Amino acid sequence: MNSSAFDMVLVIWKGLFANIMAEPAIFIGLIVLIGYALLRKPWYDCFSGFIKATVGFFIMQAGAGGLVNSFRPIMVGLKDRFELQAAVIDPYFGFNAVNAAFAQMGWTTSLIMVALLVAFVWNIILVALHRITKIRTLFITGHIMVQQATTGLWLIFIGVPFMQNNIYGVVACGLLVGTYWAVFSNLTVESTQELTGNAGFAVGHQQMLGVWITDKVAGKIGNKEKSVEHLELPGFLQIFNDNVVATSTLMLFFFGAILVVLGPEYLAKNKFFNPASGELFIKYIFKTTIQFAVYLYILSAGVRMFVAEMTESFKGISDKILKGSLPAIDCAAVYGFDAAGGNSILFGFLFGAIGQFVAVIALIAFHSPVLIIPGFVPVFFDNATLGVFANKKGGFRGLAIICFCSGLIQVFGGAFAAGAFGLAAYGGWHGNFDWDTLWPGIGWLIQNFGSLAIALAIIVMLIIPQLQYRRNKKGYFAAANPDMEPELSTNPA
Amino acid sequence: MLKVVAACGNGMGTSQIIKMKISNVFKRLSVQADVHHMSVGEAKSQASNFDVVFCSESLMSQFKGGARTKIIGLKNLLSEQEIEDKIKAAGIV
Numbered sequence: 001m002n003s004s005a006f007d008m009v010l011v012i013w014k015g016l017f018a019n020i021m022a023e024p025a026i027f028i029g030l031i032v033l034i035g036y037a038l039l040r041k042p043w044y045d046c047f048s049g050f051i052k053a054t055v056g057f058f059i060m061q062a063g064a065g066g067l068v069n070s071f072r073p074i075m076v077g078l079k080d081r082f083e084l085q086a087a088v089i090d091p092y093f094g095f096n097a098v099n100a101a102f103a104q105m106g107w108t109t110s111l112i113m114v115a116l117l118v119a120f121v122w123n124i125i126l127v128a129l130h131r132i133t134k135i136r137t138l139f140i141t142g143h144i145m146v147q148q149a150t151t152g153l154w155l156i157f158i159g160v161p162f163m164q165n166n167i168y169g170v171v172a173c174g175l176l177v178g179t180y181w182a183v184f185s186n187l188t189v190e191s192t193q194e195l196t197g198n199a200g201f202a203v204g205h206q207q208m209l210g211v212w213i214t215d216k217v218a219g220k221i222g223n224k225e226k227s228v229e230h231l232e233l234p235g236f237l238q239i240f241n242d243n244v245v246a247t248s249t250l251m252l253f254f255f256g257a258i259l260v261v262l263g264p265e266y267l268a269k270n271k272f273f274n275p276a277s278g279e280l281f282i283k284y285i286f287k288t289t290i291q292f293a294v295y296l297y298i299l300s301a302g303v304r305m306f307v308a309e310m311t312e313s314f315k316g317i318s319d320k321i322l323k324g325s326l327p328a329i330d331c332a333a334v335y336g337f338d339a340a341g342g343n344s345i346l347f348g349f350l351f352g353a354i355g356q357f358v359a360v361i362a363l364i365a366f367h368s369p370v371l372i373i374p375g376f377v378p379v380f381f382d383n384a385t386l387g388v389f390a391n392k393k394g395g396f397r398g399l400a401i402i403c404f405c406s407g408l409i410q411v412f413g414g415a416f417a418a419g420a421f422g423l424a425a426y427g428g429w430h431g432n433f434d435w436d437t438l439w440p441g442i443g444w445l446i447q448n449f450g451s452l453a454i455a456l457a458i459i460v461m462l463i464i465p466q467l468q469y470r471r472n473k474k475g476y477f478a479a480a481n482p483d484m485e486p487e488l489s490t491n492p493a
Numbered sequence: 494m495l496k497v498v499a500a501c502g503n504g505m506g507t508s509q510i511i512k513m514k515i516s517n518v519f520k521r522l523s524v525q526a527d528v529h530h531m532s533v534g535e536a537k538s539q540a541s542n543f544d545v546v547f548c549s550e551s552l553m554s555q556f557k558g559g560a561r562t563k564i565i566g567l568k569n570l571l572s573e574q575e576i577e578d579k580i581k582a583a584g585i586v
Contacts (some may be wrong), residue, residue, distance in 0.1 A: 143505045199569040205506075241555055242534035243503050300503065300532075308509055308530070315513070327571075330506025335551045336568045342551035381502070 024110040025061070028306055029054035031113065035313025039320070049309045056305025063299025064096050070291040071427045073272040074255060077262040078371065080270075086258070087418035089410060089431025090375020091147040091206065092299055097426035098154045107157070107165045109150075114167075116149035118174020119181060124318060126182040127325045134465035136189055136480035137328040138318055139181035139204040142311035143303050144330070148206070151430045151439070152177040155421060156454065159446035172454050176442075183461040184208035184434070185328030187468070189480050191215035195392055196337045202480075204328025206432030207382040211331075211389055214402050218390040222398025228347045228391050229340035237346045240380065243300075247376045248293040254373045255289040326480045331385040338388045347396070348387020348403045349380050355407020363415055370419040372411045378431045382406060386433070410436045420444065495519070495526040495585070498539070500548040500556075504532030511547050511570050518576045524586050540564075545585060547576075 020027050032053040036046040078084040087097070102109050126135040139145065153173045156163055163169030181204065188203040188211045203211055218224075240246045259267065264281045267273035273284045318325075338344045356374045363372060383403045390399040413436025418429035421443055430439070445453035469476050499515060501507035508530035519526040531539075533548065533555050540546050546556055546564050553566035565579050580586055 141506045142509070196569065199571060201571055238555075241502065241552060242537065243532050244534040300505070304504055304509075304530070307505065308512075311509055312513065329510055329571075330501075332501055332503075332507040332549070333510065333570050335502075336549040336566075336570065338551060342554075345551060377503070 020110075022108045022110060024108070024113055025054045025057035025306075027110045028057050028113055028310065031117065032306075032309045032313045035310075035317055039313070039316040049313065053306040053309040056302045056307070056309070058302070059305060060299050060302030063295045063297070063302055064099055066295035066298065067093070067096050067292065068100055068427075070288065070295060073262075073267060073270070073288065074258055075427055076270065077266060077272075078258065081262060081266065083369070084371050085369065085419070085424035086371040086373055087414065087424040087427055087429045088373045088375045089414035089418070089429050089436070090377050091144075091430050091432055091435075092296060092303075092377065093375055093428030094423065094430035094435075095147050095150050095428075096299070097423045097428035098150045100426045101154065101423065105157075105165070111165070111170050112146070112150050112153050115153050115170045115173040115177065116145055118171055119149055119152075119178035120145065120314060122175055122178030123182045124321060126178070127322055130325075130477075133182075133462065134469040134476070135182045135186050136477065137182065137185040137202045137204070137326045138322060139185050139328045140311060140315055140318065141204045141328070141330050142307035142314065144205055145181070146303070146307065147430065148180070148435075149173065149177055151435065152180075154423070155439070155443040155446055158422060159443065160450045160454070163451065172451065176454055176458055179458045179461045180438075181328070183464050184212075184438075186465050187212045188328070189326060191389060192334065193479055195334060195389060199337070200326065201333060202326050202328040203331050203334065203385070205331035205381070205385070206378075206430075206434055207331065207385055208434060209438050210382060210386050210406060210433035214386045214389045215393060218392070218394030218398035218402060220394075221401050222390070222394025222396070224391075224393055224395045224398070226395040226397065227340050228343045228387075228396045228399060231343065231347070231396065233343060233346055237350065240346070240349060243376060244293060244297060246380065247296055248290055250374060250376055250379075251292040252286065252289045255292065256285045258373075259285050259288065331381055334385060334388050339392050344387040344391040344399060345384040347399055348383040348385070348390070351387070351400050351403035352379050352383025352407040352410070355404040355409075356411050357407075359408045359411030363411065368415055370415045370424045372415045372418070374411070375428075375431055378410050378414075378433070378436075379407070382410065382433045406433060409433070413437055413440055416440055417443065420447070495524060495545065496543045497526050497528045497545045497547065498536050498543045499528065499530040500533045500536035500546060500552065501530075502533060502552070504530060504535060507549065507570060508532075511567065514571065514573050514576055515547060518573050518580065521573075522577070522580075522586055545580075545583075 029050045033046050033050040036049045078086050126133045127138050156169045156173045185202045185204045188208050192202050268275050387399050387403050390402040414429050414431045417440040418424040423429050442457050499508040499511035512528050512530040516528050540562050541559050550566035550568050556564045558564045563583050
């Protein structure tokens with residue numbers, strides 16, 4: 001290649017990079033556009049998919065920017081006065097933290113989207129090769145995929161120097177996260193099918209290891225005859241079914257407490273709070289803490305918009321390639337199958353919340369350098385899900401013990417992870433069950449053993465379905481989906 | 494044009510799945526429907542603007558039906574058969 005042609009390639013590449021790769025909103029829009037084109041949708045559907053994905057991503061960024069600003073008085077104050085860092089354990093706050101960290105490092109968040117694509121394709125390959133891999137499930141919960149690829153990429157970029165901010169890291173993240181999606185959603189097939197009476201899906205969310213443990217343990221520690229169905233719940237708990245009310249209440253309570261501890265004098269001295277204008281401290285607290293709910297709402301609206309397009313394009317493509325694999329979907333899909341008619345959901349949340357509060361008090365009592373603030377998503381969705389599975393096998397006692405312990409684990413695991421992986425400085429950690437147990441372990445291994453740990457984690461995870469298969473050769477594929485592979489199934493539908 | 498919304502706790506995963514299934518069913522029944530998805534919190538305040546609200550059975554108690562609005566609770570969110578049966582039972586088509 002002569003030099004002028006090479007220069008031109010370089011110019012084109014730089015242009016592509018600056019205008020598309022470095023602009024994740026446009027990049028995700030183009031991914032959707034290509035997906036829709038492959039599905040042969042009419043041009044106006046392709047166009048509107050592109051627009052909604054791009055606009056959704058920009059809305060999400062607007063929410064994220066607002067969250068970072070709302071955080072400032074609290075982060076600055078805690079550092080200044082108590083040498084403390086605070087992290088909200090919530091996937092959106094964790095996502096926000098990684099994005100802020102990427103911006104500070106000068107890395108483009110488009111790489112996250114590439115990692116997500118690699119992970120998704122890898123999951124498809126693992127299912128397509130199910131005769132060898134024994135994988136039965138495809139993970140299609142779009143918003144979770146975005147969050148997990150994000151945290152996964154951060155763990156690899158900070159843990160392995162030669163993979164930092166380049167394609168090696170992106171591919172390694174794709175393989176690692178894609179393996180996790182395939183293997184751990186596959187691990188929930190039996191328990192979910194049993195709970196739902198073969199409804200035809202597995203859990204593809206953030207507490208798949210938790211679901212598996214719950215399914216194994218609940219029957220041993222509880223009694224399924226004594227279900228939570230027979231218990232009366234206080235009516236006010238209903239308000240936690242509404243995420244706006246729940247987030248606002250949690251934030252008002254926890255951030256309000258921190259602002260009170262920081263005190264009006266300190267906040268006024270640092271020009272966060274302006275008593276001279278006649279503003280009351282109590283109104284300042286209310287307004288400041290409620291902002292979290294406001295920006296979280298904006299952020300979620302954006303995520304919803306672009307993920308809806310992304311999921312539709314991904315789902316369409318995977319349906320074309322993989323007929324009959326079992327979809328692994330949002331954990332809330334099991335709520336309708338609660339044997340206690342919804343009681344397990346609220347009781348799971350309640351015991352998880354008690355566990356989290358106890359753990360937060362323990363962190364303060366033992367002077368942890370990282371203070372954890374419970375976010376709504378892990379405390380509600382993880383524990384409600386574990387609650388539904390626990391009640392089915394272990395009744396009230398099984399649910400109470402498992403969800404309380406899960407609450408403790410979420411806070412302690414989250415405190416470790418937020419500190420160890422440097423995200424407490426940005427105010428958030430992913431914080432769902434698997435990300436307070438399995439992933440801090442993987443992250444720690446990566447920090448200490450580098451790329452070797454990534455390879456090892458992938459191999460060990462891939463052995464799990466082999467062991468499952470060996471224990472139940474006959475019913476294994478039939479359990480997932482009677483029409484997946486007729487010749488492999490003992491029970492064709 | 495029928496105005497339909499699918500609602501779930503956070504308005505992300507589950508409602509998106511229901512939305513895709515509902516759209517399939519309406520398409521098969523040749524009913525023109527504009528299907529949205531959102532969180533229960535949002536859907537509650539906008540329910541009266543819709544003809545039908547779909548949600549998981551466990552969330553049905555959050556909604557009050559109205560003169561215009563029908564509330565349909567689903568057990569298996571992935572079952573197009575259940576959606577079709579309940580649409581017919583509610584007299585929407």
